[in-house]
Amino acid sequence: MTKDGQTRQPRAERTRRQILEAGAELFSREGYHATSSKKIARAAGISVGSFYNHFRDKKELLLAVYREHVEKVHETILAALQDADFAGGRRKGRGLVEEIINQTLRVHSLSPELHRQMTALRYTDEDVARVVAQEDQRVADMLVRMLSEGGALRVDDVEAAAWVVLASVEQIVHAIKMSEPPIAGERLVAALAEMVHRFLYP
Amino acid sequence: MTKDGQTRQPRAERTRRQILEAGAELFSREGYHATSSKKIARAAGISVGSFYNHFRDKKELLLAVYREHVEKVHETILAALQDADFAGGRRKGRGLVEEIINQTLRVHSLSPELHRQMTALRYTDEDVARVVAQEDQRVADMLVRMLSEGGALRVDDVEAAAWVVLASVEQIVHAIKMSEPPIAGERLVAALAEMVHRFLYP
Amino acid sequence: MTKDGQTRQPRAERTRRQILEAGAELFSREGYHATSSKKIARAAGISVGSFYNHFRDKKELLLAVYREHVEKVHETILAALQDADFAGGRRKGRGLVEEIINQTLRVHSLSPELHRQMTALRYTDEDVARVVAQEDQRVADMLVRMLSEGGALRVDDVEAAAWVVLASVEQIVHAIKMSEPPIAGERLVAALAEMVHRFLYP
C-alpha cells in the first residue's frame, strides 16, 4: 500500500504526534515517574491501548521525546553558527567561550524541566544514560572541530579538553538555571568564562 | 532490661543505629525507590512499626544516612589536611589542585552508589536538593578559606571561583567514577587539573 | 512475643482462613484465571493488600487451597481404611479393586470443580504439575503397600502396576464425573473394575 511515501499513515502519524506532545508536556511538568500511561493517553486524546500501539512502553516515549528535544537544540545551535555576527569573530578566543556558555544557557531555557528529568534519570536508568551520553559526545565532537579550526590553542589533548569544558559548563549552567546557587549567576558565569578561557587559550 | 552493665547505650539508640546501617546498605545497593520500608525493617531486624517510631518517613532516613556519610567525608578530608606531607607543600598551587581532585576521587569511592542516588534525587526532590546544596556550600567555604590563606591568586572573586571549581571537579569525577566516559579517566583528570590550575594561579 | 504457640497470630490466622475459603470457593466456581485478586479480597472481606500480606501471589493461594483439599481427601481415605467392614474383607481381590474405584468416585464428589481446575492447570503450569504429581505419588505408595500386604498378586512390578492402575481409575472416574461420556457410567465402572481385577489378581 501507500504508493507514495507522503500519504503514509495518515491517522497514525497524527496520533503519534499527539502522544509525543502530551509526553513532552507531562514529563516536563510532572516528571517521568509521576506520569502514568493513563494520563498520557488522556492528554493525547486517545486510548491507553492506542498509546501502546505506537510506543513499546513509557520509556520509549521518553527517549523519543528527548530525541526530538535534542534535534531542536541542534537546529538552534546550527542556526547560531551561521549567524553572520558569530562568524565575524566569535569562532575562537573569548568570543567562542562566551558563545558556548550562552548557547548552553539558551538551550537550558528551551525545555528546562525535561532537561532536569533526563539529568535525574541518567543516574538511575541505563537506557537514558546511554542516550544522553551519546548526545553529550556529539556536542563534544562538534566543539573539538571548532577548536581545531580556531588555531592557537594552549592545550595538547583537545578531545579531553573539550569534554572537560563542556561538562563544567553544563553543570554550572544547570545549577544556575535549576537550583538557586548561593552566589549570583552573573558572578558564576564570569568565573566560568574566565576559567575556560585561560584553559584553552594562551 | 539491661542485664549487664555493658549495655550503656539506651536501647532506642541501638535500634536507630541498626536502621541507619540497614538504610545505608540498602539505599546504596538497591536504590532509594527500590528500598521499601519492609525491607529496611527486615534488614535492621525490627518491625515496620518500629521503623516509623524512629523516623518520620523513608526520606528522613535517607537524609540521616546522607548526613552520616557526609560527616565521614569531612573527617577524611580534615585528617588529610593535618597530614604533615600535605602541610609540607600541598596547600597551594598545583599541589592544592591535585589534592582537591584526589580527595574528590577518594570520597566518591567511599560510597559510590549512595552518591549516585543522592545525585539523582537532588534533581527530583526538594528536600534532598536543599541538603545536598548545603553540603556543597560547606565544602566551598572550606576551599575559600584555603585559597585565601594560600596567597598569590589570579582570581578576584574567590567565592565564585571556589564554587565553579568544585562544581567542575565534582561533575567530572562523578562521570569518571559512575559512567564510562568515552575518554580515559587519566586524560580527563589531567585536563581538569590543568584547567583549574591555570584558572586559580598565575 | 507470643509466649505460647496457641495464641499466635490471633487476627492473622483468621484472615488467612477467610482467604483460603474465599479462594477455594472462587477457584472452583469461576476457575483459576477468572478469579482476580480483587475478587478474592472482596469475597474474603479484606483488602487486596492484605491478601498479598498472607500469600506471595495467586498461585501460592491455589496451591494452599489444593493442599487443604488433599488433606481432606486423605482423611476420608484413612477413615475408610479403618472401617471394620473394609477390614473385614475388602483389603484384597475384587473387594480392594472396588474400594479403590469407590474412593476415587467419592473423592471426586468432594470438590469436583477444584479437581477439574487442577487437572487443567497441571498441563499448563509447572508448579501445579509438580504438586499434583507429588500427591499422585503419595497415593500410589499407599496402594503399593496395600497390594504388598494383600498377598497373591499376579503382577511382578507392583510399583508400575499401582501407578498404571491409579492413572486409569483416575482418568475414567474423572471422565464419568466431569464430562458426559457416551456410554453409561455403570458400564464403564464395571469394565474398569474387571480390567483392574484381572490385571492384579490371578
Next chain:
Amino acid sequence: MTKDGQTRQPRAERTRRQILEAGAELFSREGYHATSSKKIARAAGISVGSFYNHFRDKKELLLAVYREHVEKVHETILAALQDADFAGGRRKGRGLVEEIINQTLRVHSLSPELHRQMTALRYTDEDVARVVAQEDQRVADMLVRMLSEGGALRVDDVEAAAWVVLASVEQIVHAIKMSEPPIAGERLVAALAEMVHRFLYP
C-alpha cells in the same frame, strides 16, 4: 491478479492455509493463551483484520488446527492398518494391544505440545471438550470394530471395554510423554500392555 496459470489456488484459500500453519506452530510453541491474534497475523504474513475475515475468533482457529491435526493422525493410523506386517498378525491378541499403545505413542510424538494444550483446554472450555470427546469416540468406534473382527474376546461389553482401554492408554502415554513420571516409561508401558491384554483376551 493471477499473473501465471500456476496460482490455481484461490487467494482466500492460500491465506487460510497460512493462518492455519501459523496457528499450529504458535499454539504448539507458545500455548493457546500466550498466542495473540497479532502474533498469529504477523506469523502468517497478513493483517489482524484479515485474520478475522477468515476465522470468527481465536478459538475457531484452534479447533480448525486441531481438526487438521486429527486428520493427520487418522491417516497415520489407517496407513499402519494397511501395512502388510500388521495385517500379518497384529490385528488381535497381544499384537493388537501393542499396536494400540505404539500408535498412541507415535501420535503423541506428532505434535506433543498441541496435544498438551488441547488436554488442558478440554477441562476448561466447553467447545474444546466437545470436539475432543467426538474425536475420542471416533477412535473408540474404530477399536470396537477391530475387536469385533478379531474374535475370541474375554469381555462382554465391547463398547465399554474399548472406551476404558483407550482412556487408560491415552492417559498413561500422555504422562510418559509430557511429564516425567517417577517410574521409567518402559515399566509403565509393560504394565499397561499386560493390563489391557489380560482384560481383553482369555
Next chain:
DNA sequence: TATGAATGAGCATTCATTCAT
C-alpha cells in the same frame, strides 16, 4: 517502645475484537 496486620489507590501493560478506509 515494639509489633505486624491492614489499607487501597495506583501502575504498566495486554489483548480480542471492530471498523473506516
Next chain:
DNA sequence: GATGAATGAATGCTCATTCAT
C-alpha cells in the same frame, strides 16, 4: 478481501503509612 489503528476493561501486584494491641 485486505488493512492496521483504535478501543478500554481488566489484571496481578506494590508500598508508604497507620494503629490496635
